[in-house]
Every structure is written in structure tokens, then in C-alpha cells.
Amino acid sequence: MRLKERTIAIVLGGGKGTRLYPLTMDRAKPAVPFAGKYRLVDIPISNCINSGIRQIYILTQFNSASLHNHISNTYIFDTFSNGFVEILAAEQTNQTDTWYQGTADAVRKNLKHFHDQNADYYIILSGDQLYRMDLKDMLDRHIACGAELTIATKPISREQATGLGIIGCDSEGIITKFYEKPANDLDISEYKVADSLLHASLGKHVDASNEYLASMGIYIFNAKTMEEVLNNDKTDFGKEIIPDVIKQRKVATYLFDGFWEDIGTIKAFYETNLDLASINPQFNFYNEMMPIYTHRRHLPATKVNFCNISSSLTSEGSIITNAYIVNSIIGVRTIIESGASLDGVYCMGASFYETEVEKTANAKKGIPNIGIGRGTIIRKAIIDQNARIGDGCRIGIDDIPRQEGDFAMYSIHDGIIVINKNAVIKNGTVM
Template sequence: MEVLSIVLGGGKGTRLFPLTQSRAKPAVPFGGRFRLVDIPISNCINADFRQIYILTQFNSASLHLHLSQTYVFDSFTRGFVEILAAEQTFEHSGWYEGTADAVRKNFIHFRTQNPKYYIILSGDQLYRMDLKELLSKHRDSGAAITIATTAVSREDASQLGILKANKNNEITEFMEKPGPVKDISDFKIPAELRQDKNGKGDEYLGSMGIYVFNAEAMESCLANELTDFGKEIIPAAINKLKVNAYLFDGYWEDIGTIRSFYEANLDLTTLRPKFDFYDEDAPIYTHMRNLPPSKMNFSNMNQSIAAEGCIITNASITNSIVGVRTIIESGSSLNGVVCMGADYYESEIQKQQNAEARVPNIGIGRGAIVKGAIIDKNACIGEGCRIGVDAIPRVDGNYGHYYIVDGIIVIPKNAVLYPGAVI
């Protein structure tokens, strides 16, 4: 085998809580019908890198179900997408202690594939990259390690690894997460090399957390007790190995917080979204649900996306994502809403039981008004609910049936909001 792809599933995903309350971070729904993990896996498949491991240790059941239902290769491709959750062995008895530690503890599985190169990817980023080109540039450079990099602003540089590179793209210095106060002006990209894509003042070269390792280099770099690639492995490698930068000038977003998740979703509804799902040459794959097309009954939709299997009746929807199987009843209004949809349709018997128990059906009830919110899967929003409409101060916290995170109202999975609720 030439290439083995490893997708890092991240830790507990505390910054994406409560979306990660019952699922791993890579399994969080995105864009109405996808999961975050579909992005790196699709990049691999489009590059014909079909031997893929997903490393995770928290709430992996939902992720495992999605992967097993979605990525099934035929017996002639020798391809696979498999989860490697933290496990106890005679050599290791604890959890993954960091990104590098997770890879080290799974060498027993990786070595049997006998790869020449390892590609390390993150499970919570939004981008489309030609990984074949990345590998080709790595191979041609003669480097032991290549780090995919992108130009970032000073604000974004605070939470990323930043680096210096010479005219041959060799990395000479690396600093992990310098924070907002530290003076990092000597890390600025030379003016003649700057490519400010978005007008934010992209003056620094940030690590995307995407690496290519020669197999021998991976073994030598992890022959120790160091636990994290960005904080420890990469800075140590620069001093003894040739480490190159791969300059990526496309769209890239680290979906690390509720705010970035919300904004990246709603950007998909704009006239010219920064990330394009409509690329037939490099599609993003996901679970084929065989659902019917969405049905709009006398509704008004403006710059919004409705995934398959929805029934929307006499509703007004603006700048919103409507996820799979969403039922929106008459008179409802959504504005700036990320609605993840439902895992199933309720039967008539279930609806009758709901009525007897005075519990709303799954979906958005009659006359409900929702503005500036994230509604997780299987939520029951009762008739006449008002969410984010009234002038109520948005103080971050847990309010029982809902959360406010980064100033955004989040209705968690399976939540029930009774008719007339005001948030």
C-alpha cells in the first residue's frame, strides 16, 4: 500500500457542546444532510486514497453507524473506512492522550497495511483539497514531513499553529497556538508572498492540521512519549528532519465552535457560498437514505436549503438550513436557523400517542417563529413557540430545554418545547 489515511476524531468536543452531547464531533450533522466526517473522507476518496482509519474515543456509536451504512467498498478495491476507538491492550491501558498518542497506540493496526506514506487529517474541518497533489508535492520535495498551510489573520492565528517557511517552502520555525497577546510579528508572511483572500488581513501562515509523513519518519517521530503533533512532534521534527509547507489557497474553515459551525452552515445558503457542494468532479459523499424529494406546500423560501424528505406547509423560510425529514407546519417562520431534521418519520400511532400526552410532534409546529438558532435532530417544537424573536438577553448557559452558546440558541437533540414556549 502506498497511502494510509488517518482522520483524527478529536476529543470530547466541548466547544461544540451540546451538539456533541450524544455523538462524536465528526458525526455532527452539517449542511442539512451531511456529517462533518464526510468532508475528509470524501477528499480521500476523490484522491483514490481508500484505506482510511477514523480515530475516536468519545460517543462513537453514532459515528460508527454512519460510517458502516455509508462507506461500503466492493471487494475489488481493497478499500475500507474503519473506526479505531481507544482500546485497552497489554501495552496501553488508557485513553488517547493527544493526536500523536492516538496514532502511536494504533501502530499495531497501521503496520499491517505497510504504507509508504501516512496522511493525517482532521475530522472537523470544511474544505476541498486535492490530496493527490499534496502527496505529489510532498514526494517531489524530498521532505520527510509536509504540513498543509493556509494564510490566516492575526485573530485566527491565536488558535492555530503558525510557522515560518523559506523560499523553498522549508519550515524553519513553528509555534503552536500563540494566543491573542504574544508578539508574533516576526512570523508575518513577507509582503511579496501574501495572498489575502478575504480582506481580513491574512498575514500569517497557519497549520491546517493536515500532515503527510513518510512511514519511516512517522515511526521515528513517535518513538517517544510525546502526545501532540502540533505542540510537540512537529516542533521537534523541524530540528532534525526536512519539513515542508504545502500552500493551500482555497476555502478552509475549522469547525471548532458553535459560532463557527452556525456561520459555516448559513454561508451555504448565500448566493456564492465559500464552500461549494455543487462540484461534480469532487463530490462530498454521505449516507444514501433513499428519501423522497422535499415537498413545499404554498411556502416562501428565500436563500435557503431544504434537504430531502421534508414537508413544508404554508411557511416562510429565510437564510436557513432545513435538514432531512423536517416537518414544518402551517404559519411557521424560520430566519437564520440551522435545522438538522429527524432520524425517522413518526407514525400515525405515535402522533396519536403524542396528542394524548399533549406532546408536540417532531418538527416545527403550527405558527412557531424561530430566529437565529440551531435545532438539533428529532426536536419537537410546539405550536406557537417563539425562539430568538423577543428581546431577551442571550447569556451563555444551560437553560434546561435549551442552551445558549456563543450567543446562539441551541435546541438539543430530542428536546421537547411545549406549545407557546418563549425563548
């Protein structure tokens, strides 16, 4: 059997996604819309498909309906490939009636499902990261060095190390120690990576300030090893399982020097999305050799009428009239009316088009149409799906005190205004 057919991928969908609230109010974190037309879960799934790994499980437990809908309508493999993308939500059984208690616990509770594939290797991936990686290359490295566990790592500076798990390894890339999120004032110089390893692994110039290796939360286990190290009640890979395995077994590092970003917070989500619309984005979606896949909607091309649009992305099916748009992302089926102005806005768009009958009925009730109304000005905001923003609104414009927190139709986190999914913002609202 070919190597890729002996490997299954497990994508960790995360918990409640509180750091991405309110985007996770009604959906699982992997189902959050991303880059105008994708979902977060499309990133790890696409990396798997591009690497020839087509047996993929998604583990989740909160608000999984939209995730189920996206997966079932998108990833359909033919009967000859033996490929699948399957969601495993937390379930009650005769052995347990609890939800997933952590990343390791989620995998442990689904081992019985994984056994059906008789795999030799398990690849553990995160559902909220943006990167493009050849997982087959990482698997080759895992097998060649005879490791029981291989951890993907990225060279970083000392300043970046505070919020990440730091790996210590020898000159051959065999991991000897691990430190979780070292404080700024802690001396971790013993964790510095050898220049010879960096140059041998990456084969190109490496930034001299990137002297440490951070765990990317991407793991390859031998199947037998993973089942043995999960034969306990420990709940988390990063905090409990991985440090113990490093002490007892052969663990290798796989160095990765491409773009990688954890997008688990509103600030990171907002900044990562808007960077995609810049002239030279850090992550390149325009890669035909390793595309990012998503659901085919069969929508018409976006219609642009008398607009000024720069450093922005516009997804299919939108209609934009006489608008000024800069540093923004416009999602699918977005309707933007005359005179609107958007600067630094991620508008997720809509999941359907309104009919004229529906628009007339809503107008009689004082309810705006889905989309952005006439003359509305928006700065530094995320507009979730199917939001209705009326005419003449001013969102994020006026210099007024803004209280951070979650409110009826919107939230404010890190100074970023988030308009909730299905929110109704009436004409003339100032926010």
C-alpha cells in the first residue's frame, strides 16, 4: 500500500472558540468564513489533499451544523480514491458521557473510529492556522530519521517566543527539551538552534534573529506510539503529552520557514485577512500547484458600477455600485449601495440573495436590505454574514469612546468592530 494511503489526518477543530467570538456565536471555529470565499477548515484540508493525504477526520463539538454543511457539500471524493473528509463530533457512549476535555482527549475518544483505517501514521493538524505545507515531505523526514513523533517547527526570534512552545534539539534535529510560553525575562539561551541545522534543513539564507524553534502544533505520530501515549487521562497535547514523549521517546523536528500564522483571535483574524488584500501579501493564494479548495457556488462574476477600489479583494456574486473601497475584502453575494465607503473592512457577504418581494416586505417594517446601504461609511470592522446595514450609517468613523465587549448586534475587540451574523443596523446608526 502506498505511503499516503497508510496515513490519516486529524484536524483539531478546537473548543468553543471564545477568542474568535462573536464569529463563533453560531458556528464552529473551523467553519468561520475566511478570505472572502473560504472557511478556516479549508486550509488544513487543502494541505492534506495537495500532499496526497485524502483520509481526513475533523474533530469538533460546538455549533457543528454549518461545518457539517460545508464539508458535505465541498469534499466529495470518487469511489476509487478511498478518500473522505469526515466530521467526528463529541458523542456520548457507554464508556463516557463527557465532551472533549482537550486536544489529546478529543483524539483519544475517537481512536475506535481511526482503527477502521488501519493506519501506520497519524498527522495532527490545527483548524485555525494559515500556512501551505507539503505534509508528504514532513512524513518522509519522520520516517527517514526513525522517530516515533515528529513536530513541525518554525524559526522565530526571542521576542516571538513568549507566546509559543519552544523546542530544544541537537544538531541532527532530534528534540531534547520543550518549554511552553517562556516569559520575556527568562533566559532560554540553551534552546538556541544550531546554525548548521537551520541551513541544512532549509537550504537557504535564514534570518539571523530567528535563533529559536517554535512548535507549530503540527505533529506526525507512529500509530502505535500515539495509542500508547494516550493510554492515560491527560487532556492536552502541547502541555502534557508532547513534553512527556520528548523525555521518553525519539522525537524529531521538521523545520518550516514559510508563512505561518495562528488566526485564533479577532485581532489576528482581522489583520491576516486584510493582509491578503495588500499588494504583496505574506500568504499567496495564487498558487496553482498547491491551491486552497473550497465549496463551488456557481455564482456570477462580481459586477462593479462606477467604483474606486484599491488594495482589495472582491469575491464572486457581488454587486458594488458607486462605492469607495480600500484595504478591504468583499465576500460572496455582497451588495454595496451607492455612496458607501469602506476602509479596512472584511465583509463576509451573504449566504443567499433577497428577492424583490422580500425587500419590499422588509422595507415596510423598517428593515434594511442585506448588505451595505447608501452613503454608509465603515472603518476597521468585520461584517459577518447576512448583516443588514442601513443607509447613512457611520461605523468606526467618529472619534467617540468605545467600550470593549459584546452587545446586542455587535462586539468590539482590540478596537475592531464586529457586526454580528444576521445583525440589523438601522438607517443613520452611529457606532
